Amino acid sequence: MSREMQIALDSIWPILKAGLIVTIPLSLIAFAIALVVAVITALARISNYKILRAIFGIYVWIFRGTPVLVQLFIVFFGFPKAGITLDAWTAAIITFSLNTGAYASESIRASILAIPKGQWEAAESLGMTYWQVLRRVIAPQTIRISLPSVTNDFIDLVKGTSLVASITLADMFMVGQQITARTYEPLLIYSLCAVIYLIFISVLMYLQGRLEKYASKYV
Amino acid sequence: MLHIVKFQQVTKYFGQQEALKNIDLTFHKGETTVILGPSGSGKSTLLRCINLLEKPEKGTISVGDIKIDLSKPVSKKDTLAIRQRTAMVFQSFNLFPHMKVLENVIEGRLTVLKETRIDAVEKGQLLLEKVGLSQKIDSYPAQLSGGQQQRVAIARALAMEPQFLLFDEPTSALDPELEGEVLKVLKDLSEEEKSMIIVTHNLNFAREVADRILFLEHGEIVFDGATAQFFEKNDNARIQSFIQSMQFI
Numbered sequence: 001m002s003r004e005m006q007i008a009l010d011s012i013w014p015i016l017k018a019g020l021i022v023t024i025p026l027s028l029i030a031f032a033i034a035l036v037v038a039v040i041t042a043l044a045r046i047s048n049y050k051i052l053r054a055i056f057g058i059y060v061w062i063f064r065g066t067p068v069l070v071q072l073f074i075v076f077f078g079f080p081k082a083g084i085t086l087d088a089w090t091a092a093i094i095t096f097s098l099n100t101g102a103y104a105s106e107s108i109r110a111s112i113l114a115i116p117k118g119q120w121e122a123a124e125s126l127g128m129t130y131w132q133v134l135r136r137v138i139a140p141q142t143i144r145i146s147l148p149s150v151t152n153d154f155i156d157l158v159k160g161t162s163l164v165a166s167i168t169l170a171d172m173f174m175v176g177q178q179i180t181a182r183t184y185e186p187l188l189i190y191s192l193c194a195v196i197y198l199i200f201i202s203v204l205m206y207l208q209g210r211l212e213k214y215a216s217k218y219v
Numbered sequence: 220m221l222h223i224v225k226f227q228q229v230t231k232y233f234g235q236q237e238a239l240k241n242i243d244l245t246f247h248k249g250e251t252t253v254i255l256g257p258s259g260s261g262k263s264t265l266l267r268c269i270n271l272l273e274k275p276e277k278g279t280i281s282v283g284d285i286k287i288d289l290s291k292p293v294s295k296k297d298t299l300a301i302r303q304r305t306a307m308v309f310q311s312f313n314l315f316p317h318m319k320v321l322e323n324v325i326e327g328r329l330t331v332l333k334e335t336r337i338d339a340v341e342k343g344q345l346l347l348e349k350v351g352l353s354q355k356i357d358s359y360p361a362q363l364s365g366g367q368q369q370r371v372a373i374a375r376a377l378a379m380e381p382q383f384l385l386f387d388e389p390t391s392a393l394d395p396e397l398e399g400e401v402l403k404v405l406k407d408l409s410e411e412e413k414s415m416i417i418v419t420h421n422l423n424f425a426r427e428v429a430d431r432i433l434f435l436e437h438g439e440i441v442f443d444g445a446t447a448q449f450f451e452k453n454d455n456a457r458i459q460s461f462i463q464s465m466q467f468i
């Protein structure tokens with residue numbers, strides 16, 4: 001077996017393992033929180049309350065308008081200066097859930113706005129309250145419409161977690177860097193990282209397809 | 220229970236524009252009223268003020284036992300109460316696309332009236348039979364023709380057992396072949412003495428079903444009277460030319 005082959009084989013498991021204990025859990029946790037944040041933000045931004053709209057509008061503006069790496073550095077390296085010291089995991093979860101939450105809230109808000117006004121009017125004229133309309137009529141349609149864009153936000157998040165290497169979290173990319181430093185095989189190792197990301201994300205894309213099919217059964 | 224819709228000096232603005240000008244009007248139980256008038260005259264606005272999809276700036280509106288002073292903010296409770304006493308059928312059907320036909324019809328009974336599923340389903344099946352769609356109970360709206368969709372929408376409105384049924388151009392989005400099946404349902408309802416207020420451009424239909432005609436122009440009521448009087452003994456030149464222009468459509 002050639003030397004490259006041996007290095008590649010030896011590297012698969014350490015990189016994959018980093019994916020399983022850092023990249024995937026971090027992505028899932030951050031995405032779950034981001035979804036909650038996104039729904040609350042989208043609802044606030046379509047509400048009739050000016051102050052609510054303004055507050056959440058500023059949040060979205062800041063997180064969409066600045067690089068996530070900078071956000072990550074502010075939370076992990078900057079906050080201790082203000083007396084808030086967070087471990088790398090906590091800093092990563094906070095940053096990524098707020099960042100993805102901002103993007104996903106825009107996906108959800110746009111989907112809600114894409115639903116014809118007649119749907120609201122029909123539901124309201126039955127005598128439904130605002131929350132009943134949202135829950136029974138708007139939410140199910142929003143899920144279908146927003147699925148592709150929210151999945152995109154999720155995919156961006158998974159790839160974006162590679163930035164946690166720079167705040168000391170040993171994710172796939174960090175492990176790849178460490179192996180490269182030892183073996184001097186950047187092309188081989190980073191390509192291996194890329195392939196593993198691609199596999200993870202392909203699974204997501206497959207799930208998206210299945211979900212879309214399920215959610216669109218009535219169209 | 221009081222069964223009436225009453226407008227007193229109702230004025231509705233869109234920005235600077237007065238869409239309804241100081242309207243005084245009463246709709247009675249068991250009557251079919253057809254609202255006619257040129258485009259932009261305020262027909263839809265008048266109808267949508269009844270169930271507060273539009274909120275006028277001035278006057279009072281009564282629906283059944285609920286009376287609303289429009290110069291003050293309207294409470295949610297009163298708004299919901301009015302909407303439970305009325306039901307609306309729209310030009311564009313507005314069925315809930317993610318619910319099957321039966322679910323569309325019983326949605327209000329389940330969510331608003333909190334009826335048990337068994338009772339609501341029974342009611343829904345009867346209504347779908349009434350509009351001739353028993354076969355389509357398990358279809359999604361997208362699988363139906365426009366005429367069928369509108370009949371489902373009518374069943375959905377009837378399911379709430381409203382005091383007043385409001386129709387805003389219920390057949391304008393339909394091809395002529397499909398229009399008939401919806402008009403037939405409306406005619407049956409009219410014969411059952413349901414209280415209906417219908418906006419339409421179909422003069423023949425108005426003539427056939429209306430007990431009373433309202434003619435609107437520029438947000439004002441120009442004519443309010445019996446159907447025969449509107450079509451036959453009318454000396455208003457505007458109305459005569461309106462009738463003539465509509466007959467060519």
Ligand SMILES: Nc1ncnc2c1ncn2[C@@H]1O[C@H](COP(=O)(O)OP(=O)(O)OP(=O)(O)O)[C@@H](O)[C@H]1O
Nearest residue numbers: 233234236238256257258259260261262263264265
């Ligand atoms: N949401 C709105 N915003 C601004 N102006 C409106 C709005 N709805 C209606 N109007 C205006 O109010 C007036 C009355 O409109 P309305 O829709 O009630 O007319 P209509 O008699 O139903 O006409 P059509 O036969 O075309 O349906 C029109 O001049 C219209 O432009």
Ligand SMILES: [Mg+2]
Nearest residue numbers: 262263264387
């Ligand atoms: Mg209209």
